[in-house]
Amino acid sequence: MPPPPVPPQARPRVVGRCPAAPLYGPELDGDSLPAFYAGLRRVHGPVAPVLIAPGVSAWLVIGHRELLRLTREEQDFSHDPRRWTLLREGRVPADSPLMPIVGWRPALLHTDGQQHRRMRTAVSDAIAAIDGHELRRTVRAAAEGLIASFADRREADLVPHYARGLSLQVLTRLLGLDDRTGQLLAQAIMGMVVTNADSHNASARMDAILQDLIKEKRRRPGTDITSALLNHAGGLTDDEVLHNLVVTLVTGHQTTVNWITSTLRVLICDPAFRSSVSVGHLSVDDALDLVLWRHPPTQNFPARYATRDLEFGGQQIRAGDMLVLGLAGANQDPSVLPESGQPVVGNRSHLAFGAGPHMCPAQDPARLITRTAVDTIRHRLPDLELAVPESELAWVKSPWSRGLAALPVRFTRPQLPRPPRHRMRTQEAVPDEESASGPPQ
Known part of the structure; x- marks a missing residue:
């Protein structure tokens, strides 16, 4: 049942003499956003x-303390977009490019209380059943194959040629999809996230692919996430499984791509940090955490x-106002950062x-x-460098996602695994997990 009606309001267009700032537009690229959030904080405070x-x-919530309250107090802040005043008033048309992202779905992202707990338990159990060792092997195999596909060219764009392809291969295997269908699914996800005129069509294409997948897994279940959701004790309907898969994909695919490429950008463009990781003073996990602080995959x-x-x-x-979680802005809150303004190594309170x-x-x-993807390419392409000035890197234009649209690189000394000469020497030719994740040679 939909929630009870709320009084119609037209909020919040203007506060005093300060107009509301747009979260969209070409001027908001990845590198300009920290200053943008700092400016909002100076003028308006944490909200x-x-x-x-x-x-x-x-409302954009960019205060760390305020964002914690927003996410924890469901009695004051619901996840159900059917409460949204502008939507109830008809001021957001049904065909708005926003709707595939913010429109209501019978999924854990848009439910509160017991309904949310039931769906989250099913999703969490399905994810917990993933074999970590097998997942690492899957990621490494995908990474090795992608690197080999462009190694001879001595150049690549690591967004489409590496991070996006890797995330696609891994997620499709986890869901139980074949590679070709997975590619179509990834294209649909990208169409939704960029929030443009094709977003509705992209959403419909994604739903159709997942509906076919659910029908197939009802007939022939496997060891994948889709089958786990369909057979969970929580009794999710096919429609609930579909929309929870949508949430998992939309929040998982592009964020993984962004996390991989942003970490690689830091390691390529920050010589001091790269050197510290290479000699073991810092770990790849430290680089991952630095990115989560400075460049969170979802802004x-x-x-x-x-x-x-x-x-x-x-x-x-x-009542009925929308409040957006300003994850990137809250990470910059001076109340949680050291005086230097930089997060300390090992701090995961982001x-x-x-x-x-x-x-x-x-x-x-x-x-x-992400760690395996970054480790593998560092090992195989130890002399990676940008093929363009860092200031010329292009960014995805989206109110939600903070990621590189391209990461062009070049290299001269790919260190690919030698093919085994015969069966007895197979293990010598293919590095094990520990050697493949070590420092570059």
């Missing part, structure tokens, strides 16, 4: 009025909806994965996938 599309207003995450009028972060919030009952349930496999 700022923004536009997530022309004429569509929301802003939709959304919570106020269940009542209240004062929050110095702003007057009305909010890149969210917080509270809805915190991302796939953190561990996501880290394993």
Whole structure:
């Protein structure tokens, strides 16, 4: 049943003389965002009025303490977008490019209380059943194959040629899809995330692919996530399985791509950090955490909806207002960073994965996938360097996703595994997991 109606409001277009800042547009590339969030904090404090599309207003929560409250207090902040005043008033049309991302689905992302716990338990159990050793082998095999496919050219764009292809191969195997269908699915996901006129078509293509997958797994279940959800004791319907798969894919695929490429960018472009990792003073995990602080793969995450009028972060919030989780902005909150403004090594109090009952349930496999992907390419291509000036790197233009659109690199000394000469020497020719994840040779 939909939630009870809330009073119609038109919020928040203007606060005092300060118009709401747009979260979209070509000027908001990856490197300009820290200054953008700092400016919002100076003018508005920890909760700022923004536009997530022309004429569509929301509050962006960029205070660390405030974001923790937003994610933990479901009695004040619901996940159900059917509470959203602008949607109820008809001010967000059904065909808006925003709707595939913020529209209601019968999935854990849009439910509260017992319904959320039932679905989250099913998703968490399905993810927990993933064999970590097998996942690492799958990631390494995909990484080795992708590197070999472009090694002879001595150049590549690591977004489409490596990170995106790797995430695609791994996720499709986890869900039980074949490679070709997985590629079509990845294209549909990208079409949704960029939030443009084709977003609705992309969403429909994704749903059709997943519906076929669910039918197949009902007939012939396997050891994949889809089969685990279909057979979970929580009794998820096919429709609930479909939409929880959508949430898993949309929140998992592009964020993994962004995390891999942002970490590689740091290791390529920051010589001191790269040297510290190479000699063992810092680990690849330290690089991963640095990225989660400075360049979280998801910059802003939709959304919570106020269940009542209240004062929050110095702003007057009305029932039905949308509040967007400003993950990147909250990570920059001076109240949680050292005086230098830089996160300390080993500090994982960032909010890149969210917080509270809805915190991302796939953190561990996501880290394993990203770490293995970064380790493998460092080992195989030890002299990676950017093929363009860092200032010319292109970024994905999205209110939600903070990632590189391209990461062109070159290299001269690929160190690919030697093919085995005969069966007795197979293990000599193919590095084991420990040697493949060690420092570059």
